[in-house]
Amino acid sequence: MSHAQDQQLERLTFFSDAVFAIAITLLVIEIHVPHPEDRSDEAWLQALIELAPHFVGFILSFVVIGALWAAHHRVFGMLRHYDASIVWPNLFLLMAIAFMPFSSALMSAHPTERVPEWFYTGTLLIAGLLQYRLIRRVMKAPFLREDVTDEVVAMLRRRALALPSMAILAGILAIWWPGPSNLPLMLMPLIVRVFARMKRTRSIEAL
Template sequence: MSHAQDQQLERLTFFSDAVFAIAITLLVIEIHVPHPADSSNEAWLIALLNLTPHFVGFILSFVVVGALWAAHHRVFGLLRRYDPAIVWPNLFLLMAIAFMPFSSALMSEHPTERVPEWFYTGTLLVAGLLQYRLVKRVLRPPFIKEGVSEEMILVLRRRALALPAMALLSGILATWWPGPSNLPLMLMPLIVLLVTRMTKPVSVEPVTATEAE
């Protein structure tokens, strides 16, 4: 990869990391410090207990955004050349990520209501589909590093389907059980691990020509 291409790829990666970092930080800003009526221990405990949906929403959204960043980091680490065609698919994914703090706050404020749950899972569904589209666009020759097997590419594509699948399932469950319907999203890391083990990739890192010898 030329120096100019190297710079372009680094700039795109750094910009993406910055958006992920800002979005994941803004999640906690939506948890406002309580102001109980008095300073008794009971009042403080009740005030903190009332924030439980916000804490749960923060942890859930942190895990989701963190998983999206980890996948983005993993996929971009397999690139050896800059591809201008990935700029806009990457930007659309970042747009969904930047929107996450709002949808997470809405769901946390109304954890047992259907529409906020649908809105939240809909946001995750869009983000998951945009991630899958980006993965498909990025992982193609001649832009990926040598030694990246078709099996590894298949694993990464299947892993990218975990979020949209769990988001869709959570949205359906929210029709009857808003709140507990988020359980499939909490299980997403286990689903990703299961998909990875079922596919059984030969290697998780590209094999260079020197290592092959």
């Protein structure tokens, strides 16, 4: 890769990292400090207990965005060629990431209602599909380094299917159990590992 291409790829990577970092930071900004009128210990404890859904939403979204960033970081570390055609697929993914603090705040404020849950899982589904599209776009010649094997490419594609799958599962579970339906998403680091170890199947390769 030429020096100019190397600079362009670095700029794209740095910009992407910044968006991920800002999105993660905005998650905690949505948790507002309580101000109970009664300053007793019991009032403070009650105020913090009422914030529990927001704490859970922060942890959940932090895990999801962290998993998306880890995949993005891993994939872009394997690239050797820059092309302007990857800019917009990457920007669409970043748009979904930047939107996640809002959908996370909506879900956290209404943790037992179906529509906010579906809105949240829908955001995750879109982000996961955009990530999968980006990975499919760049994990091939001429973008990849020559030392990246076909097995690694297939593994990364399988890993990228973890978030869309879990988002769909969480959305279905929300029909009956909004709130607890998000539990599968808390297992994202484990689910990603499971998908990475799955053997290549015709159904996955056909996607």
